[in-house]
Amino acid sequence: MRNRRITAALLAACLAGTLAVPAQGEDAWQPQTVAVCEAEDGTFTGNVRVERKGSVTGFQDDGDSCTVTVQIDETGFYDLEFMVKSQGGYGGRDLGGRSMINFEKGIVNRGNWYAIQQVFKKAGRGEPVTIGFLGGSITQGSLASCQENCYASLVFQWWQQHFPNARFINAGIGGTTSQFGVARVEADLLQYRPDMIFVEFSVNDDCNAFFMETYEGLVRKILSAGAAVMLIHNVRYDNMESAEDVHLKIGQHYALPCVSMRSTIYPLVASGRLPNRQITPDDLHPNDEGHRLVASVITHFLEIIRSASTPNCQPAGLPAPLTANQYENSVRCQNYNSQPVLEGFQPDDTPQEHITQMFRHGFTAWHAGDRITFWVEGTGIAVQYRKSVRKPAPIARVVVDDQEERAVLLDANFQEDWGDCLYIDNVLVHGEQKRHKVEITVVGAHSQDAVPFYLVSVIGSR
Secondary structure, rough: OOOEOOOOOOOOOOOOOOOOOOOHHHEEEEEEEEEEEEEOEEEEEEEEEEEOOOOOOOOOOOOEEEEEEEEEOOOOOEOOOOOEEEEOOOOOOHHHHHHHHHHHHHEEEEEHHEEEEEEEEHHOOOOOOOEEEOOOOHHHHHOOHHHOOOHHHHHHHHHHOOOOOOOEEEEEEEOOOHHHHHHHHHHHHHHHHOOOEEEOOOOOOOOOOHHHHHHHHHHHHHOOOOEEEEEEEEEOOOOOOOHHHHHEEEEEEEEOOEEEEOOOOHHHHHHHOHHHHOOOOOOOOOHHHHHHHHHHHHHHHEEEEEEOOOOOOOOOOOOOOOOOOOOOEEEEEOOOOOOEEEOOOEEEEOOOOOOOOOOOOOOEEEOOOOOOOEEEOEEEEEEEEEEEEEOOOOEEEEEEEEEEOOOOEEEEEEOOOOOOEEEEEEEEEOOOOEEEEOOOOOEOOOOOOOOOOOEEEEEEEE
């Protein structure tokens, strides 16, 4: 028989029925550690000392203590928190699906902890540490009721509880991939010299070789800047889609700690034990409860690393790339850092007050024949523009190095309805390393167009 100590705030339904407690003032309760023992039949019994007798549905009242039996199976486990009132009485809270999560299965790569442990040591000395988050809409906090309920904020709250001098930067931008991430990470995060960065793009990237390469470029750029890294792999809860398989290869290659929602939260949803609408309204973006579950998977691993009595291992060097690695050095050409030739396109000088205001520092054009020409260094070139739900919108065409037969159309009409999209089209992949001519021309425009063609940036990669 093995013992477990349960100290986290985790309480679910008992076998005898959902836990019911008398209404009590939330501020009156204090967490109480529960000792639990596993019996041969797979059940757990937990005994909690209380200051006076009481009655709770699903519990055996034994005078000075009460016992609950909880079933454990291969898909997860139930944990328990008691809230003990200092002046007598006891009670509990049903905190939902987190109690069923097998957190150990969420650690899909333990990795090298040295860099993260160094951040803990620095913070433990009372020095300020900066904690950054980079990702898509889930990191930005989409469908959380407020920013404080986003998983990134909840994970940062864990940092602040242990290290009050921690500073928080959320660089999540909805609808974006690691290809854009590697091009913007310097401006949006690295310039602030973060001590640790959490990276989350597994439901934004496709699970293919291209995004494995862009993701590796992003990881290498962060590691080269000296920040500790943890990789977060989210998942779609209707079909299990995720780029985790290719992203995890990068995490393993660079010995990075990685956590997965596919191996923790998704099995509970797929089995029906956790109704999907309890944690997500659209099977992709978590609600408050879903964000809390994601955060709990991450903080569980952080607590293991923080509590390790000895260093995990020695510093990890930067190994040779696993892919062709032609995206690590990506540069965005916008109106403040480039001098394209403008023939009808106009620079947009609207101030950008936050990174989520994505349609800034670009160029606009209304009329057929309007043209803009860049000279871009690299082996890869991508065009970043706005696809708009306001229709009709213009259509442009991009030609690289005067190769008309390889022209790519840029249709600014967005066929979905969730809002304007910051879209990227690749126009050169693994090309010759040189200075390329990039010419963008509006080829379809009408007097009734609702918006202009908005060119956000041209990205050169190598």
